[in-house]
Amino acid sequence: xxxxxxxxxxxxxxxxxxxxxxxxxxxxxxxxxxxxxxxxxxxxxxxxxxxxxxxxxxxxxxxxxxxxxxxxxxxxxxxxxxxxxxxxxxxxxxxxxxxxxxxxxxxxxxxxxxxxxxxxxxxxxxxxxxxxxxxxxxxxxxxxxxxxxxxxxxxxxxxxxxxxxxxxxxxxxxxxxxxxxxxxxxxxxxxxxxxxxxxxxxxxxxxxxxxxxxxxxxxxxxxxxxxxxxxxxxxxxxxxxxxxxxxxxxxxxxxxxxxxxxxxxxxxxxxxxxxxxxxxxxxxxxxxxxxxxxxxxxxxxxxxxxxxxxxxxxxxxxxxxxxxxxxxxxxxxxxxxxxxxxx
Numbered sequence: 001x002x003x004x005x006x007x008x009x010x011x012x013x014x015x016x017x018x019x020x021x022x023x024x025x026x027x028x029x030x031x032x033x034x035x036x037x038x039x040x041x042x043x044x045x046x047x048x049x050x051x052x053x054x055x056x057x058x059x060x061x062x063x064x065x066x067x068x069x070x071x072x073x074x075x076x077x078x079x080x081x082x083x084x085x086x087x088x089x090x091x092x093x094x095x096x097x098x099x100x101x102x103x104x105x106x107x108x109x110x111x112x113x114x115x116x117x118x119x120x121x122x123x124x125x126x127x128x129x130x131x132x133x134x135x136x137x138x139x140x141x142x143x144x145x146x147x148x149x150x151x152x153x154x155x156x157x158x159x160x161x162x163x164x165x166x167x168x169x170x171x172x173x174x175x176x177x178x179x180x181x182x183x184x185x186x187x188x189x190x191x192x193x194x195x196x197x198x199x200x201x202x203x204x205x206x207x208x209x210x211x212x213x214x215x216x217x218x219x220x221x222x223x224x225x226x227x228x229x230x231x232x233x234x235x236x237x238x239x240x241x242x243x244x245x246x247x248x249x250x251x252x253x254x255x256x257x258x259x260x261x262x263x264x265x266x267x268x269x270x271x272x273x274x275x276x277x278x279x280x281x282x283x284x285x286x287x288x289x290x291x292x293x294x295x296x297x298x299x300x301x302x303x304x305x306x307x308x309x310x311x312x313x314x315x316x317x318x319x320x321x322x323x324x325x326x327x328x329x330x331x332x333x334x335x336x337x338x339x340x341x342x343x
Contacts, residue, residue: 085136087243098263109251117151136245231284
């Protein structure tokens with residue numbers, strides 16, 4: 001009997017090990033970003049030093065407005081002064097279906113603790129060079145926005161700022177500054193990206209309906225997962241841009257470079273019949289973003305099940321199966337022993 005129990009325990013241990021390997025194999029792995037080589041760099045959509053026409057309005061591929069100032073080392077969207085806004089926009093529409101944008105930026109200023117603001121926004125939108133209240137750019141936009149929000153306007157929020165969030169809009173949604181965009185946010189994360197003495201980077205990857213945002217702000221030279229959303233539909237022919245705004249509080253918002261890479265991805269044959277310029281920006285969600293409820297983790301309960309959420313669900317399910325299997329084996333073994341004694 002002891003030998004049988006020992007064999008059962010060993011089998012259960014092996015099953016648990018296999019299950020652990022299976023979970024690791026099934027868990028959502030962050031998308032591998034490009035290594036930044038120039039093979040697929042699209043220069044017509046990239047902003048890099050030395051900036052051509054620096055300090056003037058004669059940049060061949062980029063337009064800027066507002067308080068934006070182009071120097072030899074950076075593009076300053078706003079100085080550390082109150083009530084300023086500025087932006088810079090690519091002149092060339094992007095017709096790539098799959099792309100990845102690497103942004104080298106710096107947000108810094110004299111303000112301490114929460115005495116700074118408001119933040120930086122990165123755009124892939126139909127509209128360009130339209131000033132407005134959303135970090136210096138237009139509200140009710142069409143396309144994608146990634147917000148690097150440095151100031152919590154909602155005093156009741158449990159989030160830790162600076163906070164990065166994503167929003168997709170078809171022109172019908174309004175960004176609510178008083179709630180830090182909570183009602184229209186798809187997903188987000190906290191990132192310590194302000195007043196760093198080292199370089200800070202952000203990467204936005206869009207491929208086959210999957211939006212991935214990663215950061216490198218800890219001086220570790222490695223990407224850290226921030227946002228990973230499936231079911232995102234973005235049309236081609238939109239423009240890349242960056243904007244920033246200050247209010248009663250301020251910061252310097254600098255762009256050092258924006259590099260766009262083309263991703264070589266295979267698409268289904270039926271995609272060839274789609275007019276990608278006519279697609280309406282949208283996201284496949286079980287609920288409307290307006291149904292979002294704040295979670296102390298900084299995510300939304302109604303958000304897509306990705307990353308660690310999928311891992312935990314799979315782990316719980318597999319552990320449940322293992323427990324049931326072990327219990328069933330023990331019951332079956334005991335019944336066999338009773339039958340042997342009876343006969």
